[in-house]
Amino acid sequence: MPSKRFASVLGRTMIYIGLTMVAIVVIWPISYTLSAAFTPGNSIAGLSNVPFGAGFTWDHFTYLFTETMYPRWFLNSFIIAVATMLGTLVFASLAGYVFSRFRFTLKRPLMMSLLVLQIFPSFVGMIAIYVILLRMNALDTLWGLVLVYLAGNLPYSIWLVKSYFDTIPSGLDEAARIDGASHLRTYVTIVLPIAKPILLFLAITTFAAPWMDFIFPKLVLRSPEQQTLALGLTSFVSDKNSDFTTFAAGAVIVAIPFIIFFLLTQKSLIQSMATGAMKE
Numbered sequence: 279m280p281s282k283r284f285a286s287v288l289g290r291t292m293i294y295i296g297l298t299m300v301a302i303v304v305i306w307p308i309s310y311t312l313s314a315a316f317t318p319g320n321s322i323a324g325l326s327n328v329p330f331g332a333g334f335t336w337d338h339f340t341y342l343f344t345e346t347m348y349p350r351w352f353l354n355s356f357i358i359a360v361a362t363m364l365g366t367l368v369f370a371s372l373a374g375y376v377f378s379r380f381r382f383t384l385k386r387p388l389m390m391s392l393l394v395l396q397i398f399p400s401f402v403g404m405i406a407i408y409v410i411l412l413r414m415n416a417l418d419t420l421w422g423l424v425l426v427y428l429a430g431n432l433p434y435s436i437w438l439v440k441s442y443f444d445t446i447p448s449g450l451d452e453a454a455r456i457d458g459a460s461h462l463r464t465y466v467t468i469v470l471p472i473a474k475p476i477l478l479f480l481a482i483t484t485f486a487a488p489w490m491d492f493i494f495p496k497l498v499l500r501s502p503e504q505q506t507l508a509l510g511l512t513s514f515v516s517d518k519n520s521d522f523t524t525f526a527a528g529a530v531i532v533a534i535p536f537i538i539f540f541l542l543t544q545k546s547l548i549q550s551m552a553t554g555a556m557k558e
Contacts, residue, residue: 342531347502362427374436482540
């Protein structure tokens with residue numbers, strides 16, 4: 279009996295130690311970045327090994343909003359992320375409903391083509407994307423970049439939403455049609471509320487992906503006023519500049535929309551996942 283008790287205590291102790299080490303690994307970079315954002319000076323060499331051990335200042339945040347185009351970069355990134363998220367939700371949910379509930383010619387080949395599109399890395403089509411945007415006069419425009427993200431998001435998103443819609447009993451659709459509801463009303467009032475968990479997940483992922491993407495904004499955007507946060511922040515730590523503390527201050531502000539978005543949606547997401555399961 280004592281040996282079992284000792285083994286139980288030892289097991290819990292090892293779990294606590296492991297979780298503590300994981301927490302340190304995760305929290306330390308975050309605390310170091312926060313410390314750098316409020317530390318006087320610009321060089322990374324002047325940072326203390328102990329977070330907030332080298333003083334405290336708001337100068338980096340003041341400099342960002344008064345001496346740089348950071349507010350414009352933030353607005354550009356926000357517009358792109360929100361437009362990409364809303365466009366993906368609308369088109370993916372509509373297409374997922376069609377593929378899940380209707381039978382039509384070439385349905386299987388179309389679904390397979392969406393799957394094949396996910397096999398190739400996005401950078402394979404960069405030259406084609408550049409040429410297409412050039413002919414559309416969409417280079418150096420925010421809407422051109424949104425089109426690129428939508429084209430990349432939709433194949434996977436349609437598959438994801440369609441698979442979730444398949445789990446929703448079709449008897450609900452039939453009952454709604456018997457009551458006189460159209461397909462559109464059934465989709466809006468019955469299917470979408472049940473599919474809230476997958477739609478919230480899709481909203482989070484499609485908002486986060488373009489928020490700090492660097493490759494495609496570098497390809498599409500040219501003028502300084504059209505730059506996104508990723509392009510603007512990297513200019514602080516390039517070969518010509520070494521302003522790490524200002525970069526850290528900008529990175530801290532970047533995290534704010536995610537924190538707000540999570541706080542607003544976490545309760546709804548948990549409730550939707552708890553009540554979303556239905557039986558035939």
